[in-house]
Amino acid sequence: MNLYDLARGLHILAVIAWMAGLLFLPRLYAYDAEQADKPEPLNTEMRTLLRLWQGRMLKIILHPAMGLSLIFGLWLIHLDVQARGAAFLAEPWMVAKLIGVVLLLGWHFYLVAERKKILAGTSVRTSKFWRMTNEVPFVLAIVMVLSVTTEWTF
Template identity: 80%
Template sequence: MNLYDLARGLHILAVIAWMAGLLFLPRLYAYDVEQNAKPEPLRGEMQALLRLWQTRLLRIILNPAMILAWGFGLWLIHIDVSARGAALLAEPWMVAKLIGVLLLSGWHGFLAAQRKKIAAGTSKYSGKFWRMTNEVPFVLAIIMVLSVTTEWTFG
């Protein structure tokens, strides 16, 4: 086993954990927001449980997985640039991948900020919004994975 294979395997594992959390958290938000239409005794207990799950998902899975995905990804870039040269970073497929990573990280930040707003009752988003945007990470993942596996270029 070489270092590149190790870095790639660890990166894939971290991304799987990150994606799982990013796909699940909006669903928890949808359930939470929809509790507002229910009577208080049921709503309070369920929202407390949902908010506990949201907090734990962010702190125990999502945040560490994102940090590890970034760390192992940067390690992969370092190995690739050392072997193939810095021009690699300007390749269209790599630019698409890096933009996808930035967008995914931004989505992660948005979700983290929304947890606090949902808990405070100040979020303006509905359950329908959370269900509609639930697939944002997967669409970005499709673009990033296909970019990296095909290493497409123009021309």
């Protein structure tokens, strides 16, 4: 086994965990938003549980997986620069991948900011919003994975 294969495998595993969290957390937000229409005390009990799960999802899965995805991704870039030089960073496929990473990071931190609003009771997002945006990370993943696996150019 060489270092590149190890880095790539660890990166893929970390990204899978990060994507799982990015896809599931908006569902928890949707379920939380639906509780506003439920009678007391049912909605309070469910919201407490949902918010516990949201916090655990962020602390135990999302934040560590994001950090590991970035670390292993930077390791891959380092190994690639050593093997073929830095010019590949300007290739269209790599630019698309890096833009995707920035957008995923933006979505991640948007979800963190929105949780603070949910906890403060100031979130205006509806269940419908969360269900509609739930697939954003997957669409980005499609573009990123196909860019890296095909290394397309103009």
